[in-house]
Amino acid sequence: MNFQNIFTKPENDPQNYYWFDKGFTEQELTKIYNDVDLIPFEQATIIGGESTNVDKKVRSSSIKWIPQTQEWGWLYDKLMAMAIEANDHTWGFDLIAAPEAIQYTEYYDVAGGHYTWHQDLGTGMASKRKVSITVQLSDGGEYEGGDLEIWGGGDWIRQAPRGRGNVVVFPSYMMHRVTPVTKGTRRSFVLWVGGEHYK
DSSP states (O other): OOGGGTTOOOOOOTTOOEEETTOSOHHHHHHHHHHHTTSOOEEOOOTTOOSOHHHHHHEEOEEEEEOOSTTTHHHHHHHHHHHHHHHHHHTOOOOOBOOSOEEEEEEEGGGTOEEEEEOSOOSGGGGGEEEEEEEEOSOGGGEEEOOEEEEEETTEEEEOOOSTTOEEEEETTSEEEEOOEEEEEEEEEEEEEESSOOO
């Protein structure tokens, strides 16, 4: 008996991302814009932090929380389907649910909008995140700077594809950032999928 092969499973790619070119149609993006206008803005914070001047050195943006309601159910269903496809193709994590609300974010040039290097993990609910899904809502020509960059360690830094409707999916433990917006406004939203601790 070859004991070395007893526990053999397919290999995954734990330090890479998956993306969908134009994952959303223009009609879907217009619907999102119109419906999200009805939700009030909040000042963005960081995991475990409050809205303070210190936080703004780490993150400068305004956010809205898109509720898990019947009205928005189509969006959650679409994002979950993308997460499953990306996960089946790339990582093979044990995904169960998306217990948190979608976070819509705007980064403004006048406020030096940015988010420094960070992971999407933390204590409490954030400890159960496994996959992060980011959807680009602004056209690449509407703003300058504001690049989503993902770091895989060492010199491995990738700039996620820009473009309205593009969807980037990556493990929540990977370091990533949004570089400062120097012109215009960058609009996007993110959802975290997991539901249980890594195992």
